[in-house]
Amino acid sequence: xxxxxxxxxxxxxxxxxxxxxxxxxxxxxxxxxxxxxxxxxxxxxxxxxxxxxxxxxxxxxxxxxxxxxxxxxxxxxxxxxxxxxxxxxxxxxxxxxxxxxxxxxxxxxxxxxxxxxxxxxxxxxxxxxxxxxxxxxxxxxxxxxxxxxxxxxxxxxxxxxxxxxxxxxxxxxxxxxxxxxxxxxxxxxxxxxxxxxxxxxxxxxxxxxxxxxxxxxxxxxxxxxxxxxxxxxxxxxxxxxxxxxxxxxxxxxxxxxxxxxxxxxxxxxxxxxxxxxxxxxxxxxxxxxxxxxxxxxxxxxxxxxxxxxxxx
Amino acid sequence: xxxxxxxxxxxxxxxxxxxxxxxxxxxxxxxxxxxxxxxxxxxxxxxxxxxxxxxxxxxxxxxxxxxxxxxxxxxxxxxxxxxxxxxxxxxxxxxxxxxxxxxxxxxxxxxxxxxxxxxxxxxxxxxxxxxxxxxxxxxxxxxxxxxxxxxxxxxxxxxxxxxxxxxxxxxxxxxxxxxxxxxxxxxxxxxxxxxxxxxxxxxxxxxxxxxxxxxxxxxxxxxxxxxxxxxxxxxxxxxxxxxxxxxxxxxxxxxxxxxxxxxxxxxxxxxxxxxxxxxxxxxxxxxxxxxxx
Numbered sequence: 001x002x003x004x005x006x007x008x009x010x011x012x013x014x015x016x017x018x019x020x021x022x023x024x025x026x027x028x029x030x031x032x033x034x035x036x037x038x039x040x041x042x043x044x045x046x047x048x049x050x051x052x053x054x055x056x057x058x059x060x061x062x063x064x065x066x067x068x069x070x071x072x073x074x075x076x077x078x079x080x081x082x083x084x085x086x087x088x089x090x091x092x093x094x095x096x097x098x099x100x101x102x103x104x105x106x107x108x109x110x111x112x113x114x115x116x117x118x119x120x121x122x123x124x125x126x127x128x129x130x131x132x133x134x135x136x137x138x139x140x141x142x143x144x145x146x147x148x149x150x151x152x153x154x155x156x157x158x159x160x161x162x163x164x165x166x167x168x169x170x171x172x173x174x175x176x177x178x179x180x181x182x183x184x185x186x187x188x189x190x191x192x193x194x195x196x197x198x199x200x201x202x203x204x205x206x207x208x209x210x211x212x213x214x215x216x217x218x219x220x221x222x223x224x225x226x227x228x229x230x231x232x233x234x235x236x237x238x239x240x241x242x243x244x245x246x247x248x249x250x251x252x253x254x255x256x257x258x259x260x261x262x263x264x265x266x267x268x269x270x271x272x273x274x275x276x277x278x279x280x281x282x283x284x285x286x287x288x289x290x291x292x293x294x295x296x297x298x299x300x301x302x303x304x305x306x307x308x309x310x311x312x
Numbered sequence: 313x314x315x316x317x318x319x320x321x322x323x324x325x326x327x328x329x330x331x332x333x334x335x336x337x338x339x340x341x342x343x344x345x346x347x348x349x350x351x352x353x354x355x356x357x358x359x360x361x362x363x364x365x366x367x368x369x370x371x372x373x374x375x376x377x378x379x380x381x382x383x384x385x386x387x388x389x390x391x392x393x394x395x396x397x398x399x400x401x402x403x404x405x406x407x408x409x410x411x412x413x414x415x416x417x418x419x420x421x422x423x424x425x426x427x428x429x430x431x432x433x434x435x436x437x438x439x440x441x442x443x444x445x446x447x448x449x450x451x452x453x454x455x456x457x458x459x460x461x462x463x464x465x466x467x468x469x470x471x472x473x474x475x476x477x478x479x480x481x482x483x484x485x486x487x488x489x490x491x492x493x494x495x496x497x498x499x500x501x502x503x504x505x506x507x508x509x510x511x512x513x514x515x516x517x518x519x520x521x522x523x524x525x526x527x528x529x530x531x532x533x534x535x536x537x538x539x540x541x542x543x544x545x546x547x548x549x550x551x552x553x554x555x556x557x558x559x560x561x562x563x564x565x566x567x568x569x570x571x572x573x574x575x576x577x578x579x580x581x582x583x584x585x586x587x588x589x590x591x592x593x594x595x596x597x598x599x600x601x602x603x604x605x
Contacts, residue, residue, distance in 0.1 A: 024423055038410035109372050112392070113392050312369070
């Protein structure tokens with residue numbers, strides 16, 4: 001048998017392997033994004049557009065702030081629903097399908113570390129959610145802006161047809177109505193709600209990616225991820241009910257451990273506050289971003305540990 | 313030339329635990345050892361379930377060895393960096409069907425660190441090599457089986473690996489497409505690339521391979537140069553052209569006079585069914601396009 005000294009002569013005129021390569025990750029992310037786009041996931045956008053436009057015309061007999069709240073409520077709820085659908089269904093389709101089609105063999109037989117493969121998939125789905133939320137946000141903001149302007153014009157018209165003691169009083173009333181409507185209309189604070197939706201969807205993407213590394217099918221991945229999402233939504237309520245305020249350290253520690261595996265989505269629930277027009281403090285946003293990073297790191301590392309041992 | 317073998321498999325054993333309560337297990341590969349020299353075309357043959365694919369998967373780092381070692385040009389095949397030396401075409405590959413042929417090659421090229429003008433050049437070169445220039449901008453979902461195999465072969469060699477592993481590269485491909493893939497494998501040999509070919513088509517293995525290993529029930533039952541394995545030592549073949557009946561009669565008479573020599577067969581040599589098919593259907597040079605869906 002020949003000596004086992006490695007023959008290090010280069011295989012071709014191309015760059016040698018690097019332990020971690022961002023361009024490789026971005027190639028995988030780009031491939032994932034293209035795959036999902038060409039699966040026509042953006043067709044869901046048509047449903048969103050219908051929901052937003054329908055909400056802008058619905059319940060015209062509501063009070064002005066009621067109309068705007070309804071539009072914001074329906075739009076942000078739709079954004080949240082679609083981004084979570086993209087996160088779960090999009091991610092669940094990726095790894096099981098790559099294994100089933102043997103595409104994974106051809107990728108992992110190139111000098112691609114398994115962590116990079118997972119990162120690429122995660123970034124690809126995250127980019128898809130980001131782009132789809134931007135598109136939904138632009139449409140929502142445009143419809144909200146037009147609705148806000150039309151309500152203000154309508155209110156000014158009503159006020160101008162009323163009799164006021166003086167012109168100053170009329171103008172004061174117009175200013176008050178405009179301020180009230182604008183406060184419920186398109187504001188930067190609303191974007192905090194969209195950011196929260198994005199961060200929540202990213203956490204869910206990480207969870208689904210983790211599930212798909214040990215799941216045997218797409219349907220199992222989707223069902224398990226949906227279950228984790230429901231647990232994540234309800235766990236803070238369950239914790240409050242079961243532990244109460246005077247619970248000892250051990251149950252609290254156990255509950256903390258559970259909340260690492262099953263993300264506690266309560267921390268991302270700022271949409272209701274945003275819809276009612278309450279300002280979201282920067283600290284809350286920073287806390288949410290930090291929580292997202294912590295969850296992503298935990299879930300990605302767990303996914304890597306499982307996937308690196310996975311036999312294909 | 314390097315003395316390091318392109319592939320070195322030493323005492324490879326792979327046991328699969330079955331998901332049963334009795335903790336049963338199956339030995340898919342049982343203490344296999346062989347080396348492949350650089351530049352050789354090595355045929356790995358055996359019936360279904362004999363352990364060929366498992367051996368290849370361990371070599372490619374897709375499975376772990378229970379015992380033993382695999383090395384590619386001296387580097388442990390479990391290491392990710394050993395894969396810059398390897399190109400792999402799995403059996404019945406699907407690839408990403410939403411990508412075009414050109415995008416597919418660009419995708420795999422980028423994974424190997426090739427970018428910009430070199431990637432563009434290499435992609436064009438390979439599309440020409442596998443005769444898919446006319447379908448380069450069509451999605452793979454519209455490719456025929458033979459075309460998919462050829463684009464698969466192109467992706468396997470995009471980064472100019474020194475070892476190419478082909479698992480049933482002609483499975484389900486018609487004779488014309490099969491011949492094209494065979495020609496591509498022979499072209500790899502002229503470039504000094506080592507090839508491991510796993511195939512059920514023994515005729516094809518016989519046609520292209522220098523060396524063969526036969527795996528049966530997880531064990532390497534025969535291994536060696538094809539010419540050595542194929543020769544029947546106690547028989548001699550004489551091939552004559554334009555022999556007259558008188559010459560043949562004289563040969564028969566000469567042999568009949570020998571006590572220790574027996575004439576086993578005298579007649580016309582036969583062509584292969586594949587060659588006959590290709591001759592009748594007009595050869596293989598221009599028939600790829602008519603199999604396009």
